[in-house]
Amino acid sequence: MGQNTRYDAVIIGGGHNGLITAAYLARAGKRAVVLERRHLVGGSAVTEEIFPGFKFSALSYVVSLLRPDVIRDLQLARHGLELLPLESTITPLPNGDYLMRGADHDETRRELYRHSPKDAEAYDDFGKLMYHLAFAMKHILDVVPPNPTSMRPRDLMGLLRFGRHFLDLPPEQFYALCKLMTMSAADFLDEWFETEPLKATMSASGIIGTFLGVRSPGTAYVLLHHYMGEIDGVFRAWGFAKGGTGAVSEAIASAARELGAEIRTEASVEQVIVKNGKAVGVALESGEEIHGRVVVTGVDPKLTFLKLVEPQHLPSDFLDAIRRFKIRGSSGKVNLALGELPNLTCLPGKGPHLRGAISISPSLDYMERAYDDAKYGNFSRHPYMDIIIPSMIDPGMAPPGKHVMSIFCQWAPFELNGGWNDEQREAFGDAVVNTISEFAPNLKNAIIHRHVVTPWDMQETYGLTQGNIFHGELSLHQLFFMRPTHPWANYRTPLKNLYQCGSGTHPGGGITGASGRLAALEILKDW
Amino acid sequence: MLRGTPFHERTAPLCEGQNWRRWAGYLSASSYELVNDREYFAIRGASALIDVSPLYKYLIRGTDAERFLNRVLTRDVAKCDVHQVMYGPWCDETGKVIDDGTLQRLGEDSFRLTAAEPNLRWLADNAGGLRVTIEDDTDSTAALALQGPTSREILKSLSDADLDNLKYFRLAFARIRDIPVTITRTGYTGDLGYEIWVEARQAVPLWDALIDGGEPYGITPAGILALDMARVEAGLILIGVDYVPANRALIESRKSSPFELGLGWTVKLEKDHFVGRQALLDEWRGGPTWGFKGLEIDWNSLQKVYSEFGLPPELPQMTWRTSVPVYSGGKQVGYATSGCWSPTLKKYIALAHLQSNSAERGTRVEMEVTVEHQRKKAAARVVELPFFDPERKRS
Numbered sequence: 001m002g003q004n005t006r007y008d009a010v011i012i013g014g015g016h017n018g019l020i021t022a023a024y025l026a027r028a029g030k031r032a033v034v035l036e037r038r039h040l041v042g043g044s045a046v047t048e049e050i051f052p053g054f055k056f057s058a059l060s061y062v063v064s065l066l067r068p069d070v071i072r073d074l075q076l077a078r079h080g081l082e083l084l085p086l087e088s089t090i091t092p093l094p095n096g097d098y099l100m101r102g103a104d105h106d107e108t109r110r111e112l113y114r115h116s117p118k119d120a121e122a123y124d125d126f127g128k129l130m131y132h133l134a135f136a137m138k139h140i141l142d143v144v145p146p147n148p149t150s151m152r153p154r155d156l157m158g159l160l161r162f163g164r165h166f167l168d169l170p171p172e173q174f175y176a177l178c179k180l181m182t183m184s185a186a187d188f189l190d191e192w193f194e195t196e197p198l199k200a201t202m203s204a205s206g207i208i209g210t211f212l213g214v215r216s217p218g219t220a221y222v223l224l225h226h227y228m229g230e231i232d233g234v235f236r237a238w239g240f241a242k243g244g245t246g247a248v249s250e251a252i253a254s255a256a257r258e259l260g261a262e263i264r265t266e267a268s269v270e271q272v273i274v275k276n277g278k279a280v281g282v283a284l285e286s287g288e289e290i291h292g293r294v295v296v297t298g299v300d301p302k303l304t305f306l307k308l309v310e311p312q313h314l315p316s317d318f319l320d321a322i323r324r325f326k327i328r329g330s331s332g333k334v335n336l337a338l339g340e341l342p343n344l345t346c347l348p349g350k351g352p353h354l355r356g357a358i359s360i361s362p363s364l365d366y367m368e369r370a371y372d373d374a375k376y377g378n379f380s381r382h383p384y385m386d387i388i389i390p391s392m393i394d395p396g397m398a399p400p401g402k403h404v405m406s407i408f409c410q411w412a413p414f415e416l417n418g419g420w421n422d423e424q425r426e427a428f429g430d431a432v433v434n435t436i437s438e439f440a441p442n443l444k445n446a447i448i449h450r451h452v453v454t455p456w457d458m459q460e461t462y463g464l465t466q467g468n469i470f471h472g473e474l475s476l477h478q479l480f481f482m483r484p485t486h487p488w489a490n491y492r493t494p495l496k497n498l499y500q501c502g503s504g505t506h507p508g509g510g511i512t513g514a515s516g517r518l519a520a521l522e523i524l525k526d527w
Numbered sequence: 528m529l530r531g532t533p534f535h536e537r538t539a540p541l542c543e544g545q546n547w548r549r550w551a552g553y554l555s556a557s558s559y560e561l562v563n564d565r566e567y568f569a570i571r572g573a574s575a576l577i578d579v580s581p582l583y584k585y586l587i588r589g590t591d592a593e594r595f596l597n598r599v600l601t602r603d604v605a606k607c608d609v610h611q612v613m614y615g616p617w618c619d620e621t622g623k624v625i626d627d628g629t630l631q632r633l634g635e636d637s638f639r640l641t642a643a644e645p646n647l648r649w650l651a652d653n654a655g656g657l658r659v660t661i662e663d664d665t666d667s668t669a670a671l672a673l674q675g676p677t678s679r680e681i682l683k684s685l686s687d688a689d690l691d692n693l694k695y696f697r698l699a700f701a702r703i704r705d706i707p708v709t710i711t712r713t714g715y716t717g718d719l720g721y722e723i724w725v726e727a728r729q730a731v732p733l734w735d736a737l738i739d740g741g742e743p744y745g746i747t748p749a750g751i752l753a754l755d756m757a758r759v760e761a762g763l764i765l766i767g768v769d770y771v772p773a774n775r776a777l778i779e780s781r782k783s784s785p786f787e788l789g790l791g792w793t794v795k796l797e798k799d800h801f802v803g804r805q806a807l808l809d810e811w812r813g814g815p816t817w818g819f820k821g822l823e824i825d826w827n828s829l830q831k832v833y834s835e836f837g838l839p840p841e842l843p844q845m846t847w848r849t850s851v852p853v854y855s856g857g858k859q860v861g862y863a864t865s866g867c868w869s870p871t872l873k874k875y876i877a878l879a880h881l882q883s884n885s886a887e888r889g890t891r892v893e894m895e896v897t898v899e900h901q902r903k904k905a906a907a908r909v910v911e912l913p914f915f916d917p918e919r920k921r922s
Contacts, residue, residue, distance in 0.1 A: 106529065106552035109645070117663055121648035125774065132777070 007031045007262075009523070010282055010292035012269045012308065013463070013502065015043025016249050018298030019263070020516030021501040021523075023074050023256035028524050032261045033290065035282065037268035037463060040246070041253050043298070044462055044469060045511055047246025051449035053399040054337040057245035059453065059462060059469065061333075061388060061406045062086060062357075063511050064229025064238045066248065067142065070513040074255040081251040083239035084393050088356030090347065091197040092439040098346040099197040100353060115195040126192050132173050133180070134227040136165060141228060141507045141514050144522060145481035145489040180220045181476060184213075186364045188220035196363040204361050204384055208410065209470040209509060211328035213371030214364055218476045225474065225509065238357075240393045248511060272297075272304075272498060274313045279498035282308075294497045294523060298516070299463055300471035301325055301484040301504040309495060318494050321485035325504075326478060329414035329455030329467025330374065332383075334407040334432045337449035341389065341403055342440035355392045360385040360435060374411030379428045382435050383409040402448070407432055412455055414466040420456035428454060471504035480506055491519040492526075499523050529554050532580035533669040533730035537738075541748055548751060551581040551643070558750035563845065564870075566749035570716050570757045571871050573745030574675035576737055577754055579715075579722065580730075582628075583642040584668050585650060589659035592636045599653050599802055600630065601785055603795040607632045612696045612711050615793040616785050617649075622806030623773035623782035625649060626766060627790070629713055631698050631724075639664065639709075639724070643766040649774070653802060669730035673737065674720030674757070676919055677744035682710065682721060685740040695921040704736040715754060717761025719919040755846040756867050759878060762821060762912025764788055768848045769819070769864045769878055786815035787880070789912060818886030821910040822853070822863060824875040824894055828906035836899045842868035842875060853879050854893045854904060860885040863894055869914060876914050877907070885909070 009025050011018045014036030022032040040046055044059040063083055071081065088102035099115060101108045112120035146158025166174065179188060185206030189199040205226040206212075206219035213219075229238060241247045253263055268285040272295055281291035297304040305314060305322045341350055344358070361367055361384050370380035386408040391398035398404045409432050416424060429452035437443045455467025464471065472478055481489045483506045491499050501519030508515060529547075531539065531554050538556055546557040555578065558566055569575040587596060596604040602615035609632050616627040628641040640650075650661050673681065683690050688701035688710055698711040706729045714720035725733045738746060758765065766772055770788055771781040784807065785794050795801075796808050829840045846867040853861040866877030877894060885892060888911050893904035 106549065110530075110552055118648045118651065121645050125648075128775070128777070 007033045007290065007292040009033070009294050009296055010290050011035065011296045011298060011501070012272075012282060012304070013037075013043060013298035014041035014249075014253070014263060014265065015298050015502065016045045016252055016511055016513060017501050017503060017516030017519070018043070018296070019249060019252040019256050020070060020074070020513045021296055021298065021520045022261040022263070023252060023259050024517060024520030025523065026256060026259035026261040027073075028520075030527075032256075033292070034256070034261060034263045035267040035269050035284070035290065036263065036265045039265050041263060041265060042246045042249030044464065045245040045249045047244030050335060050451045051337045054402070054404050054449065055244055055397045056335040056404055056451065057241075057390065057406055058335065058451075059333055059458065060245045060511055061240075061390070061408065062238050063241050063245065063248060064226070065141070065510045065512040065514075067512055067514050067517065069142065070517050073517070074252060076251045076255060079251040079254040079258070081248060082242035084242055086238045086240050086356055086388065086393065088353060089201060089359050090344070090353045090356065091201045091359045091361055092344055092346045093197055093362050094438070096346055098344070099195065099201070100347075102352075102356070112195070112198065115198065116193070119193045119195045119198060122192050123198075129173065129176055130224065130227045133177055133224055136169055136173065136177075137224060138228040139165070140480065141512065142518075144491070144518050145483070145506045147487045147490070148481055150487065180224055182217060183220040184215045184217050185219040185223055186214040186368070188223070197361065200361040200364050200367050201359045203364060203367060204359065204386065207367075207371070207384075208386075208408075209331065209468065210473040210475055211326070211330045211374070211411070211413070212473075212475065213375075214367045221476055222474050240388065240390060242394050242396075244390060244394075244397060245511065252513070269308060272309045272495075274310070274495065277313070278496045294499060296499045296501050296519065296523065298502040300327065300465045300468070300502060301500070302327055302465040303463065304500065305493075309498070313495050315494050318485070318488070325484050326473045326475060327466050327468040327471070328473065329458060329464070329469075330412065331408060331410040331467075331469060332379070332412035332428060332432075332455065333453040334409060334429055335451040335453070336405040336407065336447050337398070338403040338405055338443075338446045339448050340442065340446045341392075342405070342436070342446065343442045344440050346439065354389050356388070358385075358387040360387070360439070371411055374413045377413060377415060377417035379412040379416065379431060380410070381431055383411065383432060385409045385432065385436065387436070407436070414455035414459070414468075420454050425452050425454050425457070428452060470509040471502050472508065474509045479508075483508055491515075491522040532578055533727040534578045534580065534671070534734050537731055537734045538578055538748065550751065551583065553581040555581060556748075556750035558752045559748045563750065563752045566747055566753035567756050567870065569745065569747035569749055570675050570718055570753060572676065573747060574673055574677045574681055574741055575716075575747050575749035575753060576734075576741065577672040577674065577749050578670075579672045580669045582665070582670060583645055584664040584670070585640045585642065585647065586662040586664045587638045587640060587650070587659060588636055588662070589657070590636055591657035591659045592638055595654050595657045595659045596630065596638060596640070597798060597801060598657075599650065601790075601794045601801060601803070601807070602630070603798050604630065609635055610698050612698055612713055614696070614713075616788070616790055618785065618803030618807065619773045620803055620806065621773070621782075622784050622803035622810060623776075624770060624785055624788060624790070625773050627764065629711070631709070631711055633698070633709070644772055644775075667727050669725050669727045669733075671723045671725075671733065671737065672714050672716070672720060672754075673723060673741075673746075674714045674716040674718050676719055677746075678720050681737065681741040681744045681746060685736055686710070703733060704740075706733050706736065708733065715761070715763055716757035717763065717913050717915055717920060718757065718917060719922075752845050755865075756869070759846050759865050759867050759876060760869050760871060760913065760915035762789070762878065762914060764819070764878070765848075765865065783817070783880075784810055784815060786810055787817040787819060789819035791815070814883065816883055817861070818881050818883050819912075820879055820881055820886050820888075821912045821914050822866075822877040822879045822892065822894060822907040823910050823914075824877065825906040825908065826875070829875065829896065832896055832898055832903040832905050835903075838898070841898075844868065851877070852895045853881060853907070854895070855885045855890070860892060872915055874914070878912070881909065
C-alpha cells in the first residue's frame with residue numbers, strides 16, 4: 001500500500017502479549033499496529049459467548065501471574081480490569097471424602113489436620129519455603145535473560161546479578177532450589193507430605209502445559225512458577241477476571257488504543273516480508289501488505305519461524321533449534337453450559353467450595369496413570385482436571401440461575417492415535433464428563449451445551465502450534481536464557497528487525513504480560 | 528464457621544456483645560460483658576474464670592519422655608519432679624524461640640506440654656530414636672483458668688484436692704464434684720490462680736460446678752481482653768505479639784532468642800544437649816544484643832504531651848498490641864510490643880524489646896505516643912519484669 005500505511009511496528013497476533021507490546025511501543029510514541037487473525041482480540045485469553053447467554057473463558061481461565069508493573073504502567077484498572085478472588089481448591093475423593101484448602105488459614109489447617117496432623121504443620125513450613133524461593137526468583141520474571149556464553153558487559157552484568165541472587169540465598173533455600181530444579185513434583189512433595197490428594201493436587205502445578213507426568217524429573221520447578229503469582233501484593237493468589245479472561249485482553253487493548261496503537265481484527269498474516277535481510281512488514285492472506293520499521297511476532301516460535309518466515313532468511317542451526325523446541329500439546333478444555341450447579345457427592349449443595357477450583361486429582365497414582373495413557377498416544381480416560389464455575393464468581397457469565405463450567409483437562413496429546421476428529425473430540429468430552437460425574441452425578445443431566453476444545457482445535461482455531469497453551473513447554477531446558485533457544489532469548493531473532501514478544505519467550509506461560517513488556521523495552525533499546 | 532470450645536454452649540449465651548475473637552482456630556470471647564472492667568478486676572480482686580481450651584496440648588509418654596523433652600526444651604526436665612510444672616520455651620537449632628508453654632509432669636514417664644502454636648511436627652521430628660509417643664490432646668482436653676485471690680477458696684469448697692499444700696507450679700489430680708480433673712497452680716495473670724484440665728466431654732458440667740460453687744466468692748467469667756491486661760502486668764510474653772515464632776519469621780531479624788525475651792533463666796546451658804544449645808551458649812558468652820524489659824511511662828511527661836493539645840492523658844483501657852518505637856537520646860533503641868494502663872498499679876506500662884545498652888534497669892528512654900495524629904515522645908523508665916508480683920501468687 002502507499003506510504004501512509006507504514007508503521008513503526010507491525011505486531012503479529014492480538015494475544016495479550018502482542019497487545020502489551022503495542023501498548024508499550026505506543027506509549028513511547030511509536031506507531032504500532034496489531035494484526036489479529038480472528039474477529040476478536042485476546043488470542044488464548046478470550047471470552048466467547050459460545051452458546052447464547054453463556055460466556056466462556058474459552059481457553060485460559062485464571063489470572064495470577066499478570067505482572068504488577070504491566071497493570072500499573074498500562075493503568076489496567078482504569079481500563080476495566082477487575083480480578084475477583086478464587087479462594088479455594090477442593091479435591092473430591094473416590095471414597096466420598098474430600099480435601100479442601102481455602103483462604104482462611106485456620107480452616108485450611110483444620111481440614112489438613114483431618115487428613116494428616118503432620119501435613120497440617122508441614123503445609124505452613126512448605127508455604128514459607130516457597131514464599132522465600134518465589135520472592136527470590138520472581139524478579140527473574142521481570143528481567144531480560146542474559147546470554148551466559150556472551151562476554152558483552154550487559155550480559156555479564158545480568159549474569160552476575162542472576163548468580164549473586166542465588167548465592168545470597170540462605171543454604172536451606174539454595175538447596176531446596178537445587179532440588180526443585182532437578183526433582184519430579186511428586187518426589188519433591190513426597191519429602192514434605194503424606195496426604196495423597198494434597199500431593200496430587202499440588203503436583204498438578206508442575207505438569208500443566210507440559211508433556212510430562214508428575215513423576216517426571218524437572219516438574220518440581222514448575223511448582224515454584226505457580227507460587228510466583230501475585231495479586232494486589234499477595235503472593236500465590238489466583239484470580240478470575242470479571243467478564244472472563246477476555247476482559248483482561250479487552251483492558252489491555254483499551255489501554256493500547258488510548259495510547260495510540262491500532263488494532264485490526266480479521267487480519268490474518270501470511271508471511272513476513274523480508275528485504276535486504278531485514279524484516280520490513282507482513283503480507284496478509286488478503287494480499288494486503290503492511291509495512292513497518294520493525295515486525296514483532298506474538299505467535300509461537302514454530303509458527304513464526306517455520307511458517308511465517310521463509311526458511312532462506314534464517315540460519316539453519318537456528319531453524320534446527322526451533323524444530324527441536326518442545327511444544328507438544330497436552331491439554332484440552334471443556335466448557336459446559338449448565339442448567340444447575342454440579343452437586344458434589346462429597347459436599348452436597350451450593351456452598352463456598354463451588355466458588356473456588358475443583359481439582360480432580362485424588363492421588364499421585366491417579367495423576368501418573370492419566371499421563372500413562374498420553375505417553376502411548378491416547379487421551380487420559382480419567383484425566384486430571386482443574387474445574388471452575390465462573391458464574392459462581394461472576395454472575396454475568398451465565399443467565400440467572402444458570403451456570404458455566406470451565407474444565408481444564410490433561411492429558412490430551414496433540415499426536416493422538418488415529419488423529420483428532422469429531423468422533424474423538426466427543427469421546428474425549430465424554431471421558432471428561434464421565435469422570436466428573438463420578439464425583440457429581442447430576443452433571444450429565446445439567447448440561448445444556450458442551451464445547452470441547454482439543455489440542456487440534458487449539459492449533460486450528462487459536463493458532464497454538466500443536467495446541468500447546470504456553471507456546472512451548474515450560475520445562476527447565478526451555479526456560480530463561482533457553483527460551484525459545486539460545487542466544488535468542490532476548491526477544492531478538494536472527495532476522496534483523498524481527499522481534500518476538502509471545503509466550504514462547506522468557507518467562508512465558510500463563511497471562512503474565514512479561515514477555516510483551518520486556519520485548520517492547522528491548523525493541524525501544526534498539527530504536 | 529470457626530469452632531467453639533467445649534465450653535461454648537455455656538460461654539456463648541454469656542457473650543453479651545457477641546464480640547468473639549479468634550484463638551488458634553477457636554472462637555474465644557474478647558469479653559463477656561459489654562464493658563470489660565469488671566472481668567479484669569475479678570482477676571485481681573475475686574476470681575475470674577477464663578476458657579483457655581484453645582491452647583495446644585500434647586501428651587508425651589514413654590520411657591524416654593524425659594530425655595526427649597530435655598532434648599527439645601531449654602529447661603532441665605530431669606529436675607522436674609513428678610507433679611511439678613515447668614514453664615519454658617523451645618528453640619530451633621540457631622537458638623531462636625519457636626514457642627513457649629508449660630510442661631506438666633503427670634507421672635514419671637508422662638507429661639503434658641502446652642503450646643501456643645501447632646508443634647506436633649516439630650516435636651515428632653525431634654523424637655527420632657526415642658521410645659516416646661506424642662499425642663495431640665488439644666481437642667480432647669478442655670481447660671479453664673481460675674485466677675484471682677479467691678480461687679483457692681473456690682476450689683477448696685468444690686474439690687478433694689489438698690490445695691493448701693499445692694505449691695506454685697505444682698499439680699494435683701482431683702475431683703471437682705465428681706468430675707476427674709488435673710489442677711495445676713499456674714496461670715497467665717501473675718496472680719494466685721489455677722488451671723483446670725478436664726476431658727472435653729466433662730467440660731460443661733465442670734463449668735457449671737465452678738460457676739455454682741464460685742458464686743459466693745465472686746467468680747466472674749472473663750474474656751481475653753481482661754487476661755491480656757493481667758498478663759502485661761505480670762510481664763508475660765505473648766507469641767505473635769511480643770515475639771514472632773522462629774519457624775514463622777520471614778527474616779532473621781524477626782526472630783528472638785530466649786535471652787532476648789527475658790527468658791534467660793529458663794536456659795540451662797549446663798544440660799548435655801538440647802536443640803539450640805550451641806547457639807545459645809555462643810550468645811550467652813558474647814552477651815545478648817537485646818533485652819526484654821518493662822517500661823513505666825512517666826505521668827508528668829505524658830500529661831505534658833497531651834496538654835499541648837488541651838487534653839488530659841488518654842490512657843489505653845485495654846492492651847494495645849502494636850509495635851511502638853522506643854528512643855534514647857533521639858535514636859531508636861527498641862520497640863514496645865504490648866502496653867496498657869494498669870488499674871492496679873495506676874501506671875501506664877509496656878513491654879519492650881531494648882538494645883542491651885539501653886536495657887539496664889532505671890535507663891531513661893522515650894516511647895512514641897500518638898496524640899491527635901501527631902507523633903510525640905513520652906519519657907519512660909526501664910524496669911524489671913514483672914510489674915506486678917503479689918505475695919499471694921506463691922503463698
